[in-house]
Amino acid sequence: MRxxxxxxxxxxxxxxxxxxxxxxxxxxxxxxxxxxxxxxNFYRADSVNDWKKFPVSYKGREYCAECHEDxxxxxxxxxxxxxxxxxxxxPAMQHPDNPEALTINRSRDLCLRCHLDLxxxxxxxxxxxxIDPNDHNPEQECVECHNPHNPNLEDME
Amino acid sequence: xxxxxxDFLKKGLxxxxxxxxxxxxxxxxxxxxxxxxxxxxxAVRWGxxxxxxxxxxxxxxVKACKKENDVPYDLPIxxxxxxxxxxxxxxxxxxxSPNGDRDGxxxxxxDGKTIDPxxxxxxxxxxxxxxxxxxxxxxxxxxxxxxxxxxxGVVLVDRKWCIGCGYCIMACxxxxxxxxxxxxxxxxxxxxxxxxxxxxxxxxxxxxPFGARQIGDLKNPDDPVxxxxxxxxxxxxxxxxxxxxxxxxxxxDENVR
Numbered sequence: 001m002r003x004x005x006x007x008x009x010x011x012x013x014x015x016x017x018x019x020x021x022x023x024x025x026x027x028x029x030x031x032x033x034x035x036x037x038x039x040x041n042f043y044r045a046d047s048v049n050d051w052k053k054f055p056v057s058y059k060g061r062e063y064c065a066e067c068h069e070d071x072x073x074x075x076x077x078x079x080x081x082x083x084x085x086x087x088x089x090x091p092a093m094q095h096p097d098n099p100e101a102l103t104i105n106r107s108r109d110l111c112l113r114c115h116l117d118l119x120x121x122x123x124x125x126x127x128x129x130x131i132d133p134n135d136h137n138p139e140q141e142c143v144e145c146h147n148p149h150n151p152n153l154e155d156m157e
Numbered sequence: 158x159x160x161x162x163x164d165f166l167k168k169g170l171x172x173x174x175x176x177x178x179x180x181x182x183x184x185x186x187x188x189x190x191x192x193x194x195x196x197x198x199x200a201v202r203w204g205x206x207x208x209x210x211x212x213x214x215x216x217x218x219v220k221a222c223k224k225e226n227d228v229p230y231d232l233p234i235x236x237x238x239x240x241x242x243x244x245x246x247x248x249x250x251x252x253x254s255p256n257g258d259r260d261g262x263x264x265x266x267x268d269g270k271t272i273d274p275x276x277x278x279x280x281x282x283x284x285x286x287x288x289x290x291x292x293x294x295x296x297x298x299x300x301x302x303x304x305x306x307x308x309x310g311v312v313l314v315d316r317k318w319c320i321g322c323g324y325c326i327m328a329c330x331x332x333x334x335x336x337x338x339x340x341x342x343x344x345x346x347x348x349x350x351x352x353x354x355x356x357x358x359x360x361x362x363x364x365x366p367f368g369a370r371q372i373g374d375l376k377n378p379d380d381p382v383x384x385x386x387x388x389x390x391x392x393x394x395x396x397x398x399x400x401x402x403x404x405x406x407x408x409x410d411e412n413v414r
Binding site for chain 2: 037050051056060082091116121122124
């Protein structure tokens with residue numbers, strides 16, 4: 001067969017070889033099926049480790065108790081024991097190295113997350129002590145009267 | 158090799174007797190998954206349980222999730238959110254989720270409408286997150302293999318491999334995926350993979366004061382989550398899609414979409 005007929009075939013073969021070589025170089029060696037299903041378990045295995053390495057921000061009450069035992073103890077005796085420190089004090093990730101990173105939220109809005117009166121049947125929300133923020137000392141911050149670590153009204157100072 | 162008729166019959170009889178003494182179940186063909194579970198696979202299968210009776214809509218879970226997982230706090234994107242459902246006596250359903258409940262429900266008005274508490278027949282909160290489906294539609298559509306299911310059943314996105322085409326965002330029937338504006342990839346709830354793989358709970362589970370959210374190992378029959386799913390009346394979202402969600406809800410209402 002004449003050369004000019006075969007030339008496009010050689011060009012095509014060279015292109016295929018080029019693409020396969022590029023694929024070999026670009027696709028990581030750990031890319032493949034890692035599991036039962038080709039559809040769902042086809043991935044780069046190291047990606048799982050990337051996710052495992054993601055930094056943890058919320059450290060939990062035990063971490064806070066390592067230094068602030070008095071505070072963690074006082075709250076565990078109150079009805080607010082179910083609330084984690086970091087819900088109001090912010091994630092402890094950079095604490096104590098960078099004290100400013102801890103953003104304590106003392107706002108009225110924070111308390112209203114639970115204590116705004118929403119009388120909903122079929123939800124535990126209706127059972128929580130609640131206020132109408134427009135009636136209940138609207139200009140004041142809650143923490144001026146209520147101690148968030150001990151919200152018991154009888155102990156209120 | 159030779160075999161006399163006598164030997165053949167003898168061996169045949171012995172073989173037949175052995176086969177007859179075996180239970181019928183030993184002749185059953187197993188699927189690979191069944192065979193794997195029969196020999197005892199040590200891996201875990203993460204599952205989630207949401208108790209909608211306990212949820213009060215405080216939104217601490219949403220706040221914790223956004224901060225823990227570095228989701229831009231002030232943008233209208235979130236990996237988990239809480240919806241408020243108010244069903245009135247005239248059988249109308251009102252739903253809202255201002256800011257995904259990041260700051261709690263600060264208004265008694267629902268979607269701008271004032272509803273008299275006397276007219277409410279039922280009202281409740283429904284936390285939503287990625288269902289970590291057993292048949293994840295989002296993974297199926299990924300053209301580059303950047304979305305995948307880990308061996309322990311969590312659906313993750315490979316941030317180095319995702320091209321940001323957005324097919325998965327469209328494919329998810331639950332709308333849990335979004336485009337991450339910083340990393341320029343698809344993003345979704347990872348069940349806090351960096352936490353659960355260290356033996357911690359997810360940030361939302363830890364943040365919930367009421368125990369409305371729980372995570373557990375579905376392969377461990379003694380896990381409280383597994384026990385609850387096996388013994389209590391649970392439901393999943395949009396079962397009809399066949400995605401087999403692994404987030405189970407106690408007290409799911411038919412009005413929840």
